[in-house]
Amino acid sequence: MTNNAEIRPYRIDIPEADLADLRARLDRTRWTDPAPGPGYGVGLDEVRRLVDHWRSGFDWRAQEARINQYPQFTTAINGQNIHFLHVRSAEPAAMPLILTHGWPGSVVEFLDLIGSLTDPIAHGGDAADAFHLVIPSLPGFGFSGPATDTGWGTERTAAAWSELMSRLGYERYGAHGNDAGSMISPRLAAHAGERVVGVHVMQVFSFPSGDAAEFADMSDQDMDQMQQLQWFMAAKFSFNQLHSQQPQTLAHALADSPAGLLGWNLQLMDDEAMGGTRLDDDFVVTNAAIYWLTNTAGSSIRFYHEDADADHAPAEPSTYPLGVAGFRGDFTGVRRFAERDHKNITQWRLYDAPGGHYAAHLEPELVASDIREFFRALR
Numbered sequence: 001m002t003n004n005a006e007i008r009p010y011r012i013d014i015p016e017a018d019l020a021d022l023r024a025r026l027d028r029t030r031w032t033d034p035a036p037g038p039g040y041g042v043g044l045d046e047v048r049r050l051v052d053h054w055r056s057g058f059d060w061r062a063q064e065a066r067i068n069q070y071p072q073f074t075t076a077i078n079g080q081n082i083h084f085l086h087v088r089s090a091e092p093a094a095m096p097l098i099l100t101h102g103w104p105g106s107v108v109e110f111l112d113l114i115g116s117l118t119d120p121i122a123h124g125g126d127a128a129d130a131f132h133l134v135i136p137s138l139p140g141f142g143f144s145g146p147a148t149d150t151g152w153g154t155e156r157t158a159a160a161w162s163e164l165m166s167r168l169g170y171e172r173y174g175a176h177g178n179d180a181g182s183m184i185s186p187r188l189a190a191h192a193g194e195r196v197v198g199v200h201v202m203q204v205f206s207f208p209s210g211d212a213a214e215f216a217d218m219s220d221q222d223m224d225q226m227q228q229l230q231w232f233m234a235a236k237f238s239f240n241q242l243h244s245q246q247p248q249t250l251a252h253a254l255a256d257s258p259a260g261l262l263g264w265n266l267q268l269m270d271d272e273a274m275g276g277t278r279l280d281d282d283f284v285v286t287n288a289a290i291y292w293l294t295n296t297a298g299s300s301i302r303f304y305h306e307d308a309d310a311d312h313a314p315a316e317p318s319t320y321p322l323g324v325a326g327f328r329g330d331f332t333g334v335r336r337f338a339e340r341d342h343k344n345i346t347q348w349r350l351y352d353a354p355g356g357h358y359a360a361h362l363e364p365e366l367v368a369s370d371i372r373e374f375f376r377a378l379r
Contacts, residue, residue, distance in 0.1 A: 004076070008073060026259065047262060105358065140303065207334075277329050325370040326351065330359070
């Protein structure tokens, strides 16, 4: 890898031999025994059901073609290959916008936003709200390929995104993020300064300082979010500790078993994690297949290790415009703590729609509308 700013066209074309090997491994899956009751993690029946879909009902070539309908490119930044979709609007005054996913997602979670954001007229909107979209795969994830160097956490990724947007000739742009993208996008604003006109996220990761006085007279909405956070920390947070401490220990299993990879990733995509909303099988399997076919399952979870000791809270409260959109079933943020860390929150909406953690996929029109409204005053 070099750092010569070359941008190369890219097209996904998984060798048929890799797909045949995947089918054979799925056929030979050795199943664990069922758990004796609920509360033990992702259940055997759900993994078996999805593996059966992967084997007999899932069409990778159709998903490959769906992604390939959009222009894709790669470039090397700090020695790391970076894959990204770059979809320009036909509207001459379109605003550039970079969209960042997290784990266990991929660029696929944003595909349903592309039409609404690049061609708002075709979706009942106004041409003045159009965007040019840059949708990168995180370093070490998917088609960006395994990360071969240390340090690819939030800060280094944000700096790479700043370089990527400069290479594309974008000197003024917005940022949107989900999951890890909700951490990277604010840090991109810190790296790129006034070039980032505003940041729109699905979560604000601002937490209590430990002072009990912070909880006095807390609003019902903030208390609901605190309860959601407490549930997540108690029932779902074990993956974060393992990823942060010993990602390589788990990586051997994830690289050898597609069924195991699916089960591990499913802990943040199952009905429980989504607040009772079921993601469609093709979406779940497509994301798992991308990690499998690029052999980046182990590399992707190192992101947590790189971030384990990092403090992403701003040294001083941020002043760039911040917009927040939350959906039923997901942790969005505690506004009291968010306002402590961000002094220019211009839009904060919680939707009573079952978007969960993947609202851009499940509720793309609502998410697109929220993004358009937030950036309208910043163009």
